[in-house]
Structures are given as C-alpha cells and as structure tokens.
Amino acid sequence: MLSPDNRKIAPAPAMDPSDLTIGDLLDALADHKDKPLVFRYGGCPVKPGYHVTEVKVGKFSALDCGANPESWPEIFVQLWDVDEGGPVHMPAGRFVAIIRKVADHVALDQAARLTFEVSDGIRPMELHRATQPTLVGGIVEVELSPRPASCKPRDRWLEEQKAANASCCGTSGKPCCS
Known part of the structure; x- marks a missing residue:
C-alpha cells in the first residue's frame, strides 16, 4: 500500500496479544x-x-x-461511568445489541484494534485496552488497562529480533546465535 506521497506504508506492528478486538469481545459475550x-x-468496577x-x-x-507512514483501523467504545441505570449492570446481550446496531450503520472491522474511552463525566476521558472477558461468580468481567504509548519502529525491530531468534534457536535447546 502506498501513502499519498507514494511511499510504501509500513505494516502496523502486531497488536499486543493482551489487546482484544471487537470480534473477540463479541464472540466471548x-x-x-x-x-x-x-x-x-x-x-x-464501572457503576x-x-x-x-x-x-x-x-x-x-x-x-x-x-518517518514511516502507518495505517490501521481502530474501534472506540465510549463508556460513561455513571450510576443512572438501576441496581444491576448492563447484561452482556444488551452490550452486544448496541454494537450490532452500530454495525447496521457503520462497517465494523472485526479485527480492528479496540480502545475504550472511559469517563465519569467529571474527570477527563482515559484511553484503555481490554483483556479477554472472564466469568466471575455469574458476572462477565472485562479488565481495562491504560493504553500505553509505543514506538512503532522499535516495536517492529523487536518483533524482527524475536522472529530471527526463534528461527535461529528454534526449540533444539542449542545456544542461541546473537
């Protein structure tokens, strides 16, 4: 893929394996x-x-x-952390229905990076990534953690080093070449 100035766009580094996509979340729910x-x-927990x-x-x-052109899709789900909806948390099916309704009007790339924007309406909005939902005592919990900044060239270099070491060392038990 080329950027507007005809330079090749670098592939985005692999998503952090702890990140969840919207497809992963909907499947889990x-x-x-x-x-x-x-x-x-x-x-x-949210209220x-x-x-x-x-x-x-x-x-x-x-x-x-x-100076590498980058391109990626991302889906943002904004959560307003308020206590206005009653004594229980939203059922997972209602959340899924909200996302499906959005998908009726806007194309959702199921593999897009998923970011949650969270605020209580007073504090500034915070960006979070989500981990795989877990079932805890009849409740589906999704842990959100602050989305860290990263250096994409460094991330790509680290991935290349990891791949090179894996192909060099394999699982033979021999010392790794460096």
Whole structure:
C-alpha cells in the first residue's frame, strides 16, 4: 500500500496479544447474554448505570517517529461511568445489541484494534485496552488497562529480533546465535 506521497506504508506492528478486538469481545459475550457485563478499570468496577455513549470507527493514517507512514483501523467504545441505570449492570446481550446496531450503520472491522474511552463525566476521558472477558461468580468481567504509548519502529525491530531468534534457536535447546 502506498501513502499519498507514494511511499510504501509500513505494516502496523502486531497488536499486543493482551489487546482484544471487537470480534473477540463479541464472540466471548455470545454465550453469556443474560449475565451482567462489568468493565473494571483502575482497580474498580464501572457503576451499575454505565452507558455506552458512543461507538466510533476510525481508519488512521499517520507518520511514525521513524518517518514511516502507518495505517490501521481502530474501534472506540465510549463508556460513561455513571450510576443512572438501576441496581444491576448492563447484561452482556444488551452490550452486544448496541454494537450490532452500530454495525447496521457503520462497517465494523472485526479485527480492528479496540480502545475504550472511559469517563465519569467529571474527570477527563482515559484511553484503555481490554483483556479477554472472564466469568466471575455469574458476572462477565472485562479488565481495562491504560493504553500505553509505543514506538512503532522499535516495536517492529523487536518483533524482527524475536522472529530471527526463534528461527535461529528454534526449540533444539542449542545456544542461541546473537
């Protein structure tokens, strides 16, 4: 793929394996429609009345710190952490229905990077990534953690080094070449 100035766009580094895509999340919730869905961030659960206030789809083009053009899709789910919806958390099926309704109007790349924007309406919005949901005592929990910054050229270099070491060393037990 070429950028507008005809330079080749560098492939985005592989997503952090702890990151979740929207497809992963919907698949994980499919069998738990009636169970409460609780997002956790900063060591605390969202309040029972939280709202999904917005779902945004972005296709980004950028220039990284190594002057490499970058391009990637990303889906943002905005959570408003308020206590206005009653004594229980939203069922997983309702969350899935919200995302499906968005998908009726906006194309959702199931493999796109997923970012949660979270705010209680007072503090500034924070960007988070999600891990695989877990079932804890009849509740589906999704842990959110702050999305860290990264250096894409460095990330690609580290991936190349890991691949080179794996192909060099394999699982033979021989000392690795460096």
